[in-house]
Amino acid sequence: MSKLLVFLCVLLSALTTVLTGSHSLWLLVTYIKGETPFPEFSVTFMLDDLTVGHYNSETKRYIPRDNTTNEDDIVSYIFYAMRHDLQPFHVARLTFKNYTKSPQLYQVMSHCELWDNDKPGQMISKIAFSGSTTDEMHFYDNKFTYESPQKMATLSLELFKWRHETINYPSCIATLRNYLKKRQTQVNKKVKPRVRLIQKALTDSGGSRVSCLATGFYPRHINLTLFRDGQPVADHEITGGDLLPNDDGTYQMRKSLEISAADKHTYTCSATHLSLDNRMTVDLEYNHGEPFNSVIPSVLTVLALALVFGAAVITWRKQHADSSNREYSSASTSEETVDTSSS
Template sequence: MSCRVENMISNLLLVLFLLSAPTTVLTDSHSMQILATYIKGVTPFPEFSVTFMLDDITVGHFNSDTEQYFTRDNTTNEDETVSHTYSIAIYARPFLAGILTFENNTQSLQLYQMISHCELLENDKSGQMITKFAFSGSTINEIHFHDNKLTHQSTNEMATLFQEYFKWRYESVCYPSCITILRNYIKKRWHQVKRKVKPRVRLFQKALDSGGVRVSCLATGFYPRHINLTLLRDGQPVSDHEVTGGDLLPNGDGTYQMRKSLEIRAEEREKHKYTCAVKHLSIDNKLEVALEFDPGVPFKSVIPTILTVLSLVLVFITGVVIYKCRNRRADQDCGSSSKVSYSSASTSEECIDAITQPQQQATEISETLSN
């Protein structure tokens, strides 16, 4: 049961992470995500659970059923790092339970969640920390802490005393602890967070029923998740309001994919040159790919005409060959009977070859065009 719950919560955190994380910032930054859930009521799930993620990698999980912290996919000794994460898990439990009691809600089943995010920028510079609190699926509080400044957004106005308490708590406990855990995990999981996989990029087109064309750029199989994918028209970026897609999606092997599309009229396809530019940490320079040739646009539209012309040519050639064979046979009838016999057989074979060869050639051409 605990493994199933852990996987469900980890998947939920990954979805939240992908929805909230930027995908077009190409920096060597890293983040720690902490998701805590407290449930009051009868459910098959643990009353309290915490999941820790380094960037998009689940590194550990704690729940109240086992009262233990379990590491994930570690290959090094992480005892010191685990002690810090365990302390945060133990601290968060009474904190969330207290807030849930403070809500004084009469529902039989109550759910309170907290997601906290801290980051390290390039050159190991500490970034911001963002914490969101949600009750029954709706965000009720959001706290931003950066450069010793705390800003707060809430459905209810927070008293000055509480604001001062939160500021002190973030300065002395929450922010330093999160940054410390993040630095330790980066050292321990260096081989994972520094993994770089180049994207496979394609720019292709598809004919639409409306007569237009959809041009799509697909980048897949890349890691880390940060990527900059741009559709270009004659070397200039296409306006955002013309482009659809752009969502970052996970692949089954731990890599990611992104697709952006543009719908254009068929005549625009001939007037402009479309390319796709990709920037990624695994690529030294910008990667630019050209539009793949698609025989369906607009070549398939002329195939019926070509086949009709070939059929008429075949009929004409067949008629000419038959006419010549008959005339040649009539001339041979004037000769000797033995010669006639030999010539008739020879002429028949020549006529058959003359008829069948153009038919075979026309058939081969038709099959090539159809494919």
């Protein structure tokens, strides 16, 4: 199922392209023909980047996730679309291709958008076979486009277009609005990023790597920029920049840059995010005239001095204890002499 993982990685990348402040409803459909431990037909529902529900051909029912409210009523159109469009379409295409390899995998990624002014945005649907996109549909501003390497009959294309414009698109927008009402607390939460600018020595090159790391933020939209002497570093010099999920539902992003040992530039990192009132800027502070590795000898020197001082203290305490014992022993002998004389 490695091709399924590739598809989901592409999806995660696509999720980051949604406009900041907008909301989207995603349907991730998978149809598998062949012997696998997975259901033959399944659909995952996502509101923005939150998984809100799941349907598969084994349970034959919609199961909401992370919510106690019954949401079956707001996804009724999706079941209609699955019964009349998606599953029959997949079966027909798989039969038409007549592939012999098993298992055969068909996937659909479809989403519609609501912009921040509650204006309906575009709806895009992509169909993939064995990890490669084969068909793509786009609808916005009453314009429908369909791209496919296989030519579809004119009547079938017109019927597909009509159903997409009159049923799928308006129903998706209505469902998205209903979801937003039920899940507004979840989708509107904001968590500030923790931003660090880190420098790490590279033993191979003798230089170092400067990395700007932002983590623990939500929602996923973030602009992370590395600056050299106040100017943005060119994209071709930077590695990383992928948006990655954390276990707690937040996100992280890292951008890195390799510099030489003789580099004298000043580096900073800035982040802009919906949770921040202003841009957050973090500086990289170190002495350019002192090699980065010189920190290690300095630490070792301090530790050595601490050990010497500790040994001196222990020796002094031992000598002081021995002196006290001698004085106590002398005093005890004197007292015994006095007592003998008295008797």
